[in-house]
Amino acid sequence: MNHPEWQDALDAYVSGELDTTARESLLLHLKGCTSCREEADTLARIVNDAGALPRSLEPPSHLWWRIAEALREGPQAEPRVPRVRTPSSRFRFALAAAALVAVFGVAVLIAPRGHDATTGTTANAPGSENQPDVVVISDNAKPQPSDWARLIWTLEEESLSAEKAVFTGLAGIDAEALARASVVEPALDALDIAINETVDAMRLEPQNPGLARALTGYYERKLELLRVAARLASGTWA
């Protein structure tokens, strides 16, 4: 930029905040100054692109349930501590999955396999007596809103806690291990979609026990994929 004295005017110009006289002066200058003209074009593109960004971004599907839970806790309830979100990048996920090799077993706390989804009983994750209960809903016992909200909360809470623990234990992982672990990405993507859609469906059909079982099943499969990814990363999976 060869004309710093025009910089403020350029900024106001691309913002549409330049008065008529100043605007005419600037335009006159731009006619004869290639560098300032390029600067104006670039700034205008940035401003236009920024203005075209989506005003709305879809928040995580679980977020409303956290708010609803806080409402039930009473008007003085403090907001819940935000949870660690599922990594937005599968590359990061692969890092986390590979790190499971070092802390293998952590993810076992997520929706343990083997609990009976037909008995209507409440089960604890094995070896985790202090962990929140996993609410298992049967056909015979129709779930109440507090049940399925709690189910969603519990599954997500434990899943994300496990991922947080994984990240805490993250160590140096080579690129080859990452590549091996990342082959499960498409399946994980599909499961994430299924989980989100099931949560939405549970909101619309809170009395549907099949949805609750489906959600638990999706989380179990996600856990299994985490295990597979960990084995792939460690080279213990043929």
Next chain:
Amino acid sequence: MASGRTSVPELEEKELLTGLRSGDERALEGLYRLHAGRVYALGLRLTADPSRAEEIVQDVFLQVWRRIGSFEGRSRFSTWLYRLAVNRSLDTIRGGRREWQEPEAPERAAPDHGLEMTMDLERAITALPEGARVVFVLHDVEGYRHEEIGAFCGIAPGTSKAQLFRARRLLRARLGRRHP
């Protein structure tokens, strides 16, 4: 909650506000469905932190629940709501500076065209210094004026202009290839 027979999205915002004033939780959910995306986007871009953005959305809608009585209807509800969101986001930023971490690009659904450009711009925005990022998002993305930004942030309008100037130049340097 969503267990009622009335389809929440079909209710007009005015009806939702009436319901909210009478303590109907479904009305809050309806307003959440209408506006949470915008609040989340605002929080995410201002803080460059998805976890904080979630916290902001939660806090803002709890504030709406508790403080709807203070909304007198002189402005649009969305205007009032987004101001709550901006203030809450700025509180988060002020309170969490020591915990600031390297930002990551927000995850979102972008239009098919210009996806790469959009993602580049989102990433570049999150990488801006905090003050420049806040002013850029509020001015160039959200459309607030410098006077309003100054009031939000407790800075002079001239300072807001200076931060915007800085933000745009940093973005230009960062996006040079795509914005020659």
